[in-house]
Amino acid sequence: MNKQTKPVITLEVCANSVASAIAAQEGGAVRVELCENLSEGGTTPSYGQITLARKLLSIKLYVLIRPRGGDFLYSNVEFDIMKADVQHCIETGCDGIVIGILNADGSIDKKRCSELVSMAKSQGLGVTFHRAIDMCADMNQALEDIIELGCERILTSGGKSTAVEGVGVIAHLVEKAVGRISIMPGAGVSENTVADIIHFTGAMEIHSSARKTIKSQMGYKNDHILMGYGETDEYSYSMTDVERVRSILREANG
Numbered sequence: 473m474n475k476q477t478k479p480v481i482t483l484e485v486c487a488n489s490v491a492s493a494i495a496a497q498e499g500g501a502v503r504v505e506l507c508e509n510l511s512e513g514g515t516t517p518s519y520g521q522i523t524l525a526r527k528l529l530s531i532k533l534y535v536l537i538r539p540r541g542g543d544f545l546y547s548n549v550e551f552d553i554m555k556a557d558v559q560h561c562i563e564t565g566c567d568g569i570v571i572g573i574l575n576a577d578g579s580i581d582k583k584r585c586s587e588l589v590s591m592a593k594s595q596g597l598g599v600t601f602h603r604a605i606d607m608c609a610d611m612n613q614a615l616e617d618i619i620e621l622g623c624e625r626i627l628t629s630g631g632k633s634t635a636v637e638g639v640g641v642i643a644h645l646v647e648k649a650v651g652r653i654s655i656m657p658g659a660g661v662s663e664n665t666v667a668d669i670i671h672f673t674g675a676m677e678i679h680s681s682a683r684k685t686i687k688s689q690m691g692y693k694n695d696h697i698l699m700g701y702g703e704t705d706e707y708s709y710s711m712t713d714v715e716r717v718r719s720i721l722r723e724a725n726g
Contacts, residue, residue, distance in 0.1 A: 481670055481724040484534075484656065485712055486514065486681040490525045492712035493533070499682070499717025503532040505570055505600070505627075510681065510710075512541030513603075516557050526564050534568040534600060535561045537588065544574040544604040551584055558588055562595045569597060570627070572604025579609060580617040589621050599623045603658065606631045606638075615645055618653065625654035627679055634660030635669050643673045663719040670724055678724060682716040685709070 484503040485496030493504045506525050507514035515538050517525075525533055539546065539553045546554070554571070561569055569592050573581040589599050601623045608614040611631055618626055628645065630638020635657040646655045657669050658679030666678060688707035699706050 478725075479676060481675075481721075482677045483717065483721050483724065484677060484679045485717060486510070486658070486679060487525075487712055488514075488681065488683075489711060490521055490528065492681075492683070493525045493529055495712040495714045496682070496717055497529055497531045499712075499714040500721050501531060501717055502677075503534060503567075504529065505534050505536055505679070507536035507538070507570075509541065514538060515540060516554075519560065522560065522564050522566065526566060532567040534570050534598070535566050536570045536602070537561075538570075538572075538602075544572050544607060545576055546573055546584075554588060555591065558591050562592070562597060566597060568592065568599060568624075570600040570602050572602040574604055574607060577609065578607065580605075580614050580621075582617055582621065585621050589623065593622060600625045600627055600656075602627045603629060611641065611645070612648065615648060615653075619649070623653065625656050625677070627656050627658045629657065629659035632659075634665075636660055636665050639669060639672045642669075642675065646674050661720070663716065663723045666720050666724045667726060678720070680717075680720055681710075682712050682720055683710040684713040684716060686711055 482502045485501040487493040487496050487504045487506050488510045496504050506517050508517045509515045514536050537554050537557050539550045571588050573584045575581045592599050601618045605614050605628050629635045630641030632638035642657050649655050656677045656679050657675050661678050661680040685708050693707055
């Protein structure tokens with residue numbers, strides 16, 4: 473009797489730098505979502521980050537197209553920036569983009585999203601719709617709209633701050649999608665939560681930053697100043713950790 477093969481759960485890493493992207497690749501991730509400013513939920517990475525990541529990665533490289541933090545209601549100028557960034561991703565040879573634009577009433581801005589999707593898909597790039605869906609007034613309608621747009625997957629925390637909190641909604645979306653689009657849980661996915669998230673949702677791919685804090689090697693430190701309002705102090709930063717990536721994958725496929 474043939475032993476049934478268990479489906480492999482894959483991991484996309486939300487990488488906040490080229491260094492994080494390389495760690496994701498080394499740890500076994502199948503894809504990177506490259507971004508910056510994770511303390512703001514992620515914004516579009518720089519020209520240099522995208523260019524060098526493409527040069528150094530053999531796994532799939534998707535780039536977040538988000539001109540600023542905050543909501544997902546964008547001005548005409550911001551939309552022009554997004555189109556320019558998509559064009560750069562095309563020219564750089566990226567594998568895909570990650571987008572999400574909403575109307576003021578909390579619905580999907582199908583017109584603008586469709587323009588970005590068309591730009592990408594016409595050049596062979598894939599499209600992920602990000603957690604803007606979690607800010608929608610009607611997630612069921614948003615699901616149908618995103619499928620209609622032609623996106624290949626949706627990154628979601630189920631309308632909650634973390635995927636663990638939104639596990640019920642994620643499971644509903646997975647069931648409702650019925651193979652029409654991949655539903656990828658993200659936000660708070662770690663080696664401690666991933667097995668339960670997969671068990672309760674039936675998701676086949678997951679999203680995590682898998683980060684750890686790196687301490688500065690500076691000898692001199694001025695402890696009397698703050699340079700910003702980020703998630704770390706001036707003498708530490710966070711990046712993806714190879715062992716955490718491996719650990720998450722082990723727990724996901726255990």
